[in-house]
Every structure is written in C-alpha cells, then in structure tokens.
Amino acid sequence: MTSPRALVSAYWAAAEARNWEAFGRLLSVDVVYQAPMSRERVSGRAAYLRFNAEGFTGDWHLAVERIVADEVTAASWIQMTDAGETYPGLTFFEVADGLIVSVTDFWPQVYEPPASREHLIERI
Amino acid sequence: MTSPRALVSAYWAAAEARNWEAFGRLLSVDVVYQAPMSRERVSGRAAYLRFNAEGFTGDWHLAVERIVADEVTAASWIQMTDAGETYPGLTFFEVADGLIVSVTDFWPQVYEPPASREHLIERI
Numbered sequence: 001m002t003s004p005r006a007l008v009s010a011y012w013a014a015a016e017a018r019n020w021e022a023f024g025r026l027l028s029v030d031v032v033y034q035a036p037m038s039r040e041r042v043s044g045r046a047a048y049l050r051f052n053a054e055g056f057t058g059d060w061h062l063a064v065e066r067i068v069a070d071e072v073t074a075a076s077w078i079q080m081t082d083a084g085e086t087y088p089g090l091t092f093f094e095v096a097d098g099l100i101v102s103v104t105d106f107w108p109q110v111y112e113p114p115a116s117r118e119h120l121i122e123r124i
Numbered sequence: 125m126t127s128p129r130a131l132v133s134a135y136w137a138a139a140e141a142r143n144w145e146a147f148g149r150l151l152s153v154d155v156v157y158q159a160p161m162s163r164e165r166v167s168g169r170a171a172y173l174r175f176n177a178e179g180f181t182g183d184w185h186l187a188v189e190r191i192v193a194d195e196v197t198a199a200s201w202i203q204m205t206d207a208g209e210t211y212p213g214l215t216f217f218e219v220a221d222g223l224i225v226s227v228t229d230f231w232p233q234v235y236e237p238p239a240s241r242e243h244l245i246e247r248i
Contacts, residue, residue: 040247041248051244075216107235
C-alpha cells in the first residue's frame with residue numbers, strides 16, 4: 001500500500017505535470033478539499049479533479065520544499081511560481097487505505113512584522 | 125531520545141503555559157526561527173526565548189489541531205486565539221539529537237477566492 005509520503009510526492013508530481021489521470025488515482029472517491037482562509041470546500045474526486053484542471057489554468061510551476069509524513073497523515077510545504085511570483089503553499093493530508101481522503105491547504109501572504117518586536121528579530 | 129512528535133507536542137504545551145524554561149529545554153542552543161512571509165529570523169536559543177517571552181505578551185491561547193512527524197522533522201497546525209479572533213498557524217520543525225534545531229512558521233490570512241472558480245467550489 002502506498003505510504004502517505006509517496007502519495008504526497010506523487011500528488012505534487014502529477015499536479016506539476018498536469019497529469020490529472022495520475023492525480024485522480026491518488027485520491028479517494030470521497031476526498032474532501034478545504035481551503036480554510038478562503039472558506040472553499042470541494043467534495044468528491046470528480047469535483048476535485050475539475051477544480052484542479054479547470055480552476056488553475058495558468059502557467060504555474062511548483063517545487064516541493066518539504067514533506068513530513070507518518071502512517072496516516074502528511075504535510076507538505078511547496079513553493080509555487082506563477083506570473084513571475086514565488087510563494088509558499090502549506091498542505092495537510094489525511095490518508096486511508098492507500099488513498100488521500102482529505103487535503104487542506106493554506107496560501108499565506110506577505111506581511112510586515114509589528115514594530116513592537118523589531119528589536120527581537122533580524123530581517124531575512 | 126525525545127521524538128519529533130513529542131518535542132512539538134511539548135513545545136506547544138510549554139508555549140501555552142508560558143513556561144519558557146520548559147520551552148527552552150526543547151531547543152538546540154543553535155535553533156533558528158524563521159517567518160518567511162514577514163521575513164523575520166531569530167538565531168540561537170537565548171534570542172528565541174526572548175522573542176517568544178517578550179514579543180507576544182498578550183492573552184493569546186492556542187490549541188493543537190494536528191501534528192505530523194517522522195524521525196527528523198515535524199509539522200503542526202495550531203489554532204491561535206487572540207483578542208477574540210481565532211486563526212491558524214502552520215509550523216515546520218527540524219530535529220537533531222532530540223532537540224529542535226529549526227522552526228519555520230506561517231500565519232495565513234483570510235482572502236476571497238477569485239470569481240473564476242466560484243462554480244467549482246462551495247463556501248464553508
């Protein structure tokens with residue numbers, strides 16, 4: 001049975017390749033996608049394939065920064081490049097019977113740290 | 125030797141308790157904290173303890189939503205409540221010799237999804 005780490009690695013490789021057939025083979029028929037910060041939910045493999053294939057048609061590219069995985073869950077940190085900008089995506093996965101059953105992702109934005117902690121940090 | 129999962133669990137428990145002595149015992153002397161979206165870096169245990177103890181003095185509380193861990197890395201998803209608002213924090217950890225050597229966190233903000241994918245989602 002495919003491990004959560006291998007599933008997530010294959011998930012991002014299939015997304016980068018726009019290979020939605022391979023992508024779909026990693027998903028449970030009941031997979032649920034959620035993006036808490038934009039309050040989006042997509043339920044079921046067919047809808048989630050459509051969401052990916054039709055919702056993001058640009059010339060984006062991704063690189064996996066880190067995958068952490070145990071027996072039933074995984075988390076990934078990717079760098080997405082789109083329209084000349086690169087930004088991170090953080091995703092939490094749940095796996096059952098060798099298939100991805102839930103995907104929850106976060107797309108944080110750039111912000112300025114408060115002046116109150118300026119003396120405690122250095123800027124990268 | 126303390127596992128990455130146990131370290132991260134203890135890290136958030138110590139933060140919630142403002143037990144900076146216990147918090148410090150989980151960290152390598154060379155720990156590096158980074159917040160990529162605000163371009164903040166804090167280097168070394170002493171500086172990172174000061175950053176936490178002095179940089180965030182409000183009446184915040186956190187609850188762990190999920191911890192994913194393997195042998196040398198971990199990721200956590202927490203819910204932070206501060207000033208009546210609750211929002212997620214996503215953190216990636218690296219561990220060596222039973223101590224946390226790097227902490228990278230992300231604090232995503234609320235955003236509206238583009239109208240172009242409105243027909244592909246439901247709102248949570």
